Amino acid sequence: MRLTRRDTFGLALGAMALTVLPFRANASVEDMIAEFTGGADIGDSGVDLTAPEIAENGNTVPISVDAPGASEILVLAAGNPTPAVATFAFGPLAGSRMASTRIRLAGTQEVIAVAKLEDGSFARTAKTVKVTIGGCGG
Numbered sequence: 001m002r003l004t005r006r007d008t009f010g011l012a013l014g015a016m017a018l019t020v021l022p023f024r025a026n027a028s029v030e031d032m033i034a035e036f037t038g039g040a041d042i043g044d045s046g047v048d049l050t051a052p053e054i055a056e057n058g059n060t061v062p063i064s065v066d067a068p069g070a071s072e073i074l075v076l077a078a079g080n081p082t083p084a085v086a087t088f089a090f091g092p093l094a095g096s097r098m099a100s101t102r103i104r105l106a107g108t109q110e111v112i113a114v115a116k117l118e119d120g121s122f123a124r125t126a127k128t129v130k131v132t133i134g135g136c137g138g
Contacts, residue, residue: 029078033114036074036087037122046123047073047115055105058131064100067115067123073099074116079109105131 033042047067055061065073065088075085088099103111112126 029076029083029112032076032084033074033112033124036072036114036116040120040122042114042122042124044124046070046117046121047113047125049111049113049125049127051111051127051129053128054130054132056132058105058107060102061105061129061131062100062102063111064098065113065115066096066098067113067117068097069117069119070097070115070123071118072116073097074114075103076112076114077103077105077109078112080104080106085111105129107131 047065047070049063049065051061051063063075065075067073071090073088073090075087076083077085085103086099086101090097097115105111108128108130110126110128112124115123117123
């Protein structure tokens, strides 16, 4: 195979792009929240997060978020290598502003939910989930 100068330049640009991309994926939790809220103040009431105190299996942790009057809800797992878990968007005709799912947690950590309410304000709540090893329950 013969490598031209143009091919070498293209490979170099691709390698530089790959070194920059992971930094965006590893953004901190606070940066992700600031991006979601646009830097606005966040209140402490208006969103409910239901998650178990102790999860015997970190691969399938059930959670649900409920935020009456929310247009979007962002869920983050602060201790995961990639903290963004899900973003739920609700339209104006949504019957309830609630979502539930199962998430994977890398270990004991805080699960955070931030809701964007229809009036433009934001609400945040968090819950610590203890992930046991080996299903010993303690």
